[in-house]
Amino acid sequence: NAGVTQTPKFQVLKTGQSMTLQCAQDMNHEYMSWYRQDPGMGLRLIHYSVGAGITDQGEVPNGYNVSRSTTEDFPLRLLSAAPSQTSVYFCASNKGLNTEAFFGQGTRLTVV
Amino acid sequence: KNQVEQSPQSLIILEGKNCTLQCNYTVSPFSNLRWYKQDTGRGPVSLTIMTFSENTKSNGRYTATLDADTKQSSLHITASQLSDSASYICVVSLALYGNKLVFGAGTILRVKS
Numbered sequence: 001n002a003g004v005t006q007t008p009k010f011q012v013l014k015t016g017q018s019m020t021l022q023c024a025q026d027m028n029h030e031y032m033s034w035y036r037q038d039p040g041m042g043l044r045l046i047h048y049s050v051g052a053g054i055t056d057q058g059e060v061p062n063g064y065n066v067s068r069s070t071t072e073d074f075p076l077r078l079l080s081a082a083p084s085q086t087s088v089y090f091c092a093s094n095k096g097l098n099t100e101a102f103f104g105q106g107t108r109l110t111v112v
Numbered sequence: 113k114n115q116v117e118q119s120p121q122s123l124i125i126l127e128g129k130n131c132t133l134q135c136n137y138t139v140s141p142f143s144n145l146r147w148y149k150q151d152t153g154r155g156p157v158s159l160t161i162m163t164f165s166e167n168t169k170s171n172g173r174y175t176a177t178l179d180a181d182t183k184q185s186s187l188h189i190t191a192s193q194l195s196d197s198a199s200y201i202c203v204v205s206l207a208l209y210g211n212k213l214v215f216g217a218g219t220i221l222r223v224k225s
Contacts, residue, residue: 004155035215042116042201042215043156058212090155098143098205101213103155 002026006091006104013081013111021076021107023091031094032074033058033101034066036087043090049074050097081111114139116216118202124222129192133219135185135202143207147176147187150199150218159187159200192223 007022025032033048035058045058049068063085065077074093078085088108094101116137125131137145144163148156160169160176162185168177173190189196199218206212 033213040217042203042217043213044215045213092155098207100146100158100161103157105155106153 004091004093004102004104006089006107008107009105010108011110013078013109015081015083015111017081019078019081021078021089021091021109023074023076023104024072025074025091025093025102026072027093027095027102028071029093029095029102030071031096031099032068033092034064034074034076035090035092036060036085037090037106038087046076046089078109083111085109086111114204114206114214116202116204116214118200118216118219120219121217122220122222124224125192127192127194127223127225131189131192131221133187133189133200133202133221135187135216137183137185137202137204137214137216139183139204139206139214141207142180143205145176145178145185146203146205146213147174147185148201148203150201152198156201189221192221194223194225197221197223 004025030051034046035043037043047066049055091104092101119134146161147159150156162178175188178185201218202216204214
């Protein structure tokens with residue numbers, strides 16, 4: 001019963017470096033999303049997907065790319081890391097529109 | 113602008129006591145309202161989901177209420193336990209194409225013995 005699995009749990013990047021945050025779910029959910037959580041603020045939607053091959057931008061998409069080649073995986077790519085991207089990133093999946101969302105354990109990213 | 117406001121920001125209570133957390137929202141079009149519990153260093157975990165027509169829902173010692181007319185919700189925790197120490201997040205789902213959730217900043221609850 002893995003649910004939503006995120007890797008890595010912690011990462012430190014230098015400004016300008018690129019990396020991919022991994023997210024996988026084993027519940028056959030169509031919907032997957034990426035959020036960032038910053039101190040004193042609610043989670044904000046970065047990108048989301050409503051099915052394999054379909055992605056769309058959320059509230060704060062700049063500096064991030066996503067793809068959804070399979071139902072299970074939804075990686076988030078940072079193209080050129082900036083200190084403003086220091087945050088905790090959560091991946092979530094849900095079965096359908098407006099159904100319960102299941103979250104991964106998060107990736108704490110620091111950009112120096 | 114779609115917003116979810118929670119109060120208080122933080123709260124300390126003694127083990128065994130009850131408490132109530134508040135959530136006000138200005139989100140349209142509304143689909144449902146959720147309460148999540150987030151332990152330190154973990155992802156949020158769903159406690160309740162309520163649609164427009166539901167005004168109360170319970171999950172063990174957690175009871176959520178919803179007043180869709182005044183756009184207010186509350187989460188009542190009964191007989192608190194040390195393990196209830198966490199951030200409680202109110203989330204409103206938009207009735208739109210896509211997966212749009214609007215998150216409150218959360219209420220940090222600390223239960224002490």
